Amino acid sequence: MSVLIDKNTKVLVQGLGKTGQFHTEKAIAYGTRMVGAVHPSRAGTSQIFEGDTDHSGVEGRDDTFRVELPIYATMRQAVAETGAHASVVYVPPPFAADAIMEAAESGVALVICITEGIPVGDMVKVKRYLADMPTRLVGPNCPGVITPKECKIGIMPGYIHQPGRVGVVSRSGTLTYEAVHQLTQLGLGQTTAVGIGGDPVNGTNFLDVLRLFNDDPATEGVIMIGEIGGTAEEEAADFVAAQMSKPVAGFIAGTTAPSGKRMGHAGAIVSGGRGTAAAKIEAMEAAGIVVAPTPTDMGTAMVEALSR
Amino acid sequence: MKIHEYQAKQLMADRGIAVPAGIVASTVEEAVAAVRPLVEQSGNPVVVVKSQIHAGGRGKGRFVEHPDVGGVNVVLDGIEGGIEAAENRVRELASRMLGSTLVTVQTGDEGKVVNRLYIEQGIDIDRELYLSILLDRSVGRNVVMASTEGGMEIEKVAEETPDKILREIVDPAVGIAPFQCARLALGLDLSGDAAANFTRFVTALSHAAVDWDSDLVEINPLVVTTDGGVMALDGKMAFDDNALFRHPDVEAMRDVSEEDPAELEAKQAGLSYITLDGTIGCLVNGAGLAMATMDTIKHVGGEPANFLDVGGGADAAQVAKAFRIITADANVKGIFVNIFGGIMRCDTIATGIVEAVKEVGLEVPLVVRLEGTNVDLGKQIIRNSGLDVVAAEDMKDGATKIVELAK
Numbered sequence: 001m002s003v004l005i006d007k008n009t010k011v012l013v014q015g016l017g018k019t020g021q022f023h024t025e026k027a028i029a030y031g032t033r034m035v036g037a038v039h040p041s042r043a044g045t046s047q048i049f050e051g052d053t054d055h056s057g058v059e060g061r062d063d064t065f066r067v068e069l070p071i072y073a074t075m076r077q078a079v080a081e082t083g084a085h086a087s088v089v090y091v092p093p094p095f096a097a098d099a100i101m102e103a104a105e106s107g108v109a110l111v112i113c114i115t116e117g118i119p120v121g122d123m124v125k126v127k128r129y130l131a132d133m134p135t136r137l138v139g140p141n142c143p144g145v146i147t148p149k150e151c152k153i154g155i156m157p158g159y160i161h162q163p164g165r166v167g168v169v170s171r172s173g174t175l176t177y178e179a180v181h182q183l184t185q186l187g188l189g190q191t192t193a194v195g196i197g198g199d200p201v202n203g204t205n206f207l208d209v210l211r212l213f214n215d216d217p218a219t220e221g222v223i224m225i226g227e228i229g230g231t232a233e234e235e236a237a238d239f240v241a242a243q244m245s246k247p248v249a250g251f252i253a254g255t256t257a258p259s260g261k262r263m264g265h266a267g268a269i270v271s272g273g274r275g276t277a278a279a280k281i282e283a284m285e286a287a288g289i290v291v292a293p294t295p296t297d298m299g300t301a302m303v304e305a306l307s308r
Numbered sequence: 309m310k311i312h313e314y315q316a317k318q319l320m321a322d323r324g325i326a327v328p329a330g331i332v333a334s335t336v337e338e339a340v341a342a343v344r345p346l347v348e349q350s351g352n353p354v355v356v357v358k359s360q361i362h363a364g365g366r367g368k369g370r371f372v373e374h375p376d377v378g379g380v381n382v383v384l385d386g387i388e389g390g391i392e393a394a395e396n397r398v399r400e401l402a403s404r405m406l407g408s409t410l411v412t413v414q415t416g417d418e419g420k421v422v423n424r425l426y427i428e429q430g431i432d433i434d435r436e437l438y439l440s441i442l443l444d445r446s447v448g449r450n451v452v453m454a455s456t457e458g459g460m461e462i463e464k465v466a467e468e469t470p471d472k473i474l475r476e477i478v479d480p481a482v483g484i485a486p487f488q489c490a491r492l493a494l495g496l497d498l499s500g501d502a503a504a505n506f507t508r509f510v511t512a513l514s515h516a517a518v519d520w521d522s523d524l525v526e527i528n529p530l531v532v533t534t535d536g537g538v539m540a541l542d543g544k545m546a547f548d549d550n551a552l553f554r555h556p557d558v559e560a561m562r563d564v565s566e567e568d569p570a571e572l573e574a575k576q577a578g579l580s581y582i583t584l585d586g587t588i589g590c591l592v593n594g595a596g597l598a599m600a601t602m603d604t605i606k607h608v609g610g611e612p613a614n615f616l617d618v619g620g621g622a623d624a625a626q627v628a629k630a631f632r633i634i635t636a637d638a639n640v641k642g643i644f645v646n647i648f649g650g651i652m653r654c655d656t657i658a659t660g661i662v663e664a665v666k667e668v669g670l671e672v673p674l675v676v677r678l679e680g681t682n683v684d685l686g687k688q689i690i691r692n693s694g695l696d697v698v699a700a701e702d703m704k705d706g707a708t709k710i711v712e713l714a715k
Contacts, residue, residue: 093550119551120443121521127448128480143650155620157650157681172596173620174648177680178703181648198595201448227596230445253599256584256606257615264580264595264617266550267445272463277603294604295597296704 001218002147002192003167003209004110004138005086009151010035012084012108014099015091016042016071023090023114023155025049028067030152035082036070038099043073054158055149075106086110088144088153096140097122104135111203112153113139120266123201130203137203141265142195143173154195156180164189166302167213169206170225171198171232171265175253175295179223182299188306191219198265200229206236214244221247221306223298224289226280228254229267233280241287247305249290251298252277309547311561312360314426316525316543319558323516326509326539330428332360339402342427343386343395353386354430355394357401359410361420362566364544369412372419374404379412379422381405382430398427423565431541436529437496438462439510441478441517450478452514454492458529484514501536509538520558521551570633577629579618586611587641588710589634589672591627591661593618593652601646604703610711613640620651627660632668642714644706645676647686654678654686662693673698673713677706 011032013024016039028034028049037047050066057063072078075087087108091099096115103111118140130137138145144154148161160177162184170176176195183190194209196202206224213219222244226233233252240248254263254270255277262269270276281291290308292301311319317327329349331342339357346355359366359379366379381401386394402425411419436458444451454474457465465472474495476488489507493499498506509530517525526544533539552559564572574581580595584602588610592598595617602612614637618630634643647657657678665674677700678686690697698713700706 094553117550119521119554120523120548121518121551124443124448124450124480155651160680170596172594172600174592174594174597174650175600177648177650178597178600181679200443200445225596227599232445235446251600253596253603255603256612257599257602258582258584261582261615263582263599263615266548268595268599272466294607294704294707295600296604296702 001216002150003212003216003219004145004192004194005147005151005153007031007150009033009086010082010084011153012075012078012082012087013037014075014087014089014103015039016047017090020090021047024069025051026158027152028065029054030158031055031149032151032153034067034069035084036072036078038072038075038078040073042071044071046070075102079106079108084108086112086153089113089115091115093117093119097126100126100137101129104130104133109135111135111137112144113137114142114144114154116141118199120201123199127201138194139197139202141199142197143176145192145194147192148190156193160184161193162189165191165218165220167191167216167219167222168193169209169222170195171227171267172225172253175225175251178295179225179298183302186299186303188302191216198227198267200267205232207232207239210236210239210244214246219246221249221302223302224248224250225298226250226252227265227268228257228263228277229269229275231275234283237283237287237289240289247308249292249298249301249305250284251292251295252280252284309549309552309562310362310566311545311558312362312424312563313358313543314360314424315561316545317540319520319545320513320516320540320543323512325512325516326537327543328428328431328539328541330426333402333425333427334423336399336402336406339425339427340395340399343398344391346427346429347386347391347394350429352430352432353394355383355386355398356428356430357381357383357398357405358426358428359405359422360424360426361410361415361422362563363412363414363420365412365414366410369410369415371405372409372411374408377401377404379410431531431539432534433531434534435532437532438528439530440524440526440528441514441522442524444477447477449480450514450517452476452478452484452492452510454496456496458531462528478514483518484511498532502532502538505536505538521548521555522546523548570636574616574630574633577626579616579626579630581633582615583637584612584614586613587639587714589613589637589640589643591616591618591630591634591643591645593620593622593647593649597646597648601644601703601707604707605644605711608704608708608711610707610714613637622652622656624656624660624663627657628664628667631661631664635668640672642673642675642710644710645674646703646706647678647680649678649680649682649686653682654680655682655689658686658689662689662695665695670695673710675700675706675710675713677703
């Protein structure tokens with residue numbers, strides 16, 4: 001089992017530019033069911049993706065792939081033709097908010113936006129637009145979502161993942177890779193890893209993903225990786241204390257970040273004394289979450305949480 | 309991106325939002341020449357001379373060269389002495405303020421050089437209020453904050469008397485509603501003309517904040533004049549860097565002299581870099597990992613000299629550039645490269661480092677931790693380079709080694 005995506009998830013890609021093409025090829029090689037693309041200027045044509053799969057040599061699975069991906073003008077058309085469940089957005093920042101809204105309006109259940117640098121004002125409008133819709137948005141400015149050996153939607157390196165017992169949710173891409181790598185090394189593996197992104201206004205938050213993992217029978221424990229800025233980690237800690245039935249480990253980046261400076265991610269900023277790492281760590285520890293002192297200790301923190 | 313007060317007031321005036329009349333001056337002569345038209349236009353013999361820097365606390369700030377001069381000066385000489393007396397006083401003040409270094413609570417001890425003054429008409433103030441518009445992240449919408457405690461630091465008000473801060477969340481589909489403005493006016497004890505003018509002011513500013521893609525608009529103080537007018541006596545604005553592409557007029561207001569040269573250089577190279585006070589330079593891919601690297605250095609007893617995220621798609625030339633920026637910092641006593649290659653390949657990073665070291669030399673210890681895509685190839689490139697590089701097993705091991713070596 002897993003959350004959000006699995007081997008049956010049919011995926012569309014919005015924005016088949018250089019980045020979109022690169023990651024579409026990697027996704028297909030990983031085994032993701034890519035069913036089409038939306039890229040208006042190339043509508044009516046198709047693109048062939050072929051090469052060796054990531055599981056070449058594995059018994060019962062294909063060594064190579066060849067997929068002819070149809071390209072559509074609109075999301076409505078693409079969903080009608082393919083019956084896709086999810087879409088991944090690689091559209092450049094000025095147009096990404098529109099792409100997210102178009103995806104939601106077309107009826108896909110899940111939209112994962114990888115694009116970094118979308119204006120906050122655009123995301124405020126997107127969030128308002130999505131409020132009454134059943135569509136779930138993950139991101140923007142995130143690495144995506146992966147269920148190991150089943151479905152990879154996003155830019156994470158597939159090979160570090162391994163099917164297993166732990167759910168991962170994170171605001172940071174590379175720190176997710178650190179956690180995943182350690183879980184794989186420790187033999188714990190992952191059920192699903194979800195990057196919720198580093199922007200101040202995003203779709204799915206820690207709380208939403210913790211809820212999903214809590215209800216997923218295969219997930220035995222969760223690692224949540226936060227950073228300075230906002231109060232999403234504090235809200236998640238409240239949920240863990242009140243309702244979470246599974247052990248949680250965590251890490252918060254930015255203990256040494258100076259106040260008032262944006263640390264790379266648009267959302268990673270301590271302003272007016274709010275959003276500090278210390279406040280988040282305190283809230284998490286009070287909720288019974290095992291907080292790793294450094295990222296190198298995330299895997300062992302999970303082991304400790306699981307053994308409690 | 310931040311702008312100066314005079315620029316913020318220009319933007320507000322363009323939207324019909326009430327601000328005092330003012331003239332910007334970068335020389336003593338310009339400052340003196342501003343007095344007569346301001347006094348004649350407003351009919352008020354008082355003018356104010358305000359330092360233009362990107363930092364708050366100017367009124368209480370003092371000049372290093374002239375400790376008896378503050379950052380903001382109200383010139384009353386015109387009341388009795390006429391325009392000439394006001395001009396003489398402005399000349400005296402401007403010659404001391406321009407080119408001098410102003411230290412405020414927000415500038416740090418080194419202060420900031422004042423290159424521009426804003427000469428403004430005097431205002432007959434009845435009350436001083438506070439108003440700001442910024443993002444409330446917990447709801448993903450703008451919030452308008454208002455308080456009767458104008459002129460105070462709002463963080464202090466929030467801490468000591470939180471009930472004195474009024475908040476209205478703005479629905480992005482409709483903007484701030486008249487009933488919300490009325491509720492704020494009531495809470496601020498405004499009535500009659502002042503309440504009507506306040507509603508007009510807040511509505512216009514709230515719409516403008518969305519159109520400008522501002523991160524923060526802070527009017528402190530917002531003043532009620534003796535005749536019931538409402539205007540911005542000060543104006544602080546910051547803009548969403550990601551939205552500047554659609555605001556060339558705002559981008560044109562950028563004052564590069566207010567920005568850290570190393571940070572500016574990094575930005576132009578597509579790198580995310582922030583100068584810090586410590587001695588361990590860091591070169592990392594990914595913002596979260598870069599922050600966590602700083603934390604780990606601190607955890608093992610060191611102090612980071614910078615935040616540096618080369619991003620997910622950096623090439624060897626960008627890595628080399630990042631390396632040069634770090635080595636240019638005289639405080640750096642050791643460098644820690646921490647990479648978890650995903651899309652970014654370890655061999656790309658390794659090639660960039662080797663290129664950079666060959667070009668700029670290496671006078672401090674260097675610890676490199678590589679993990680992820682093409683890690684073996686990356687390690688091999690470093691080994692074969694013959695450079696004096698210490699390899700690390702993991703992030704904590706790397707941080708421990710560089711802190712030890714840099715002692």
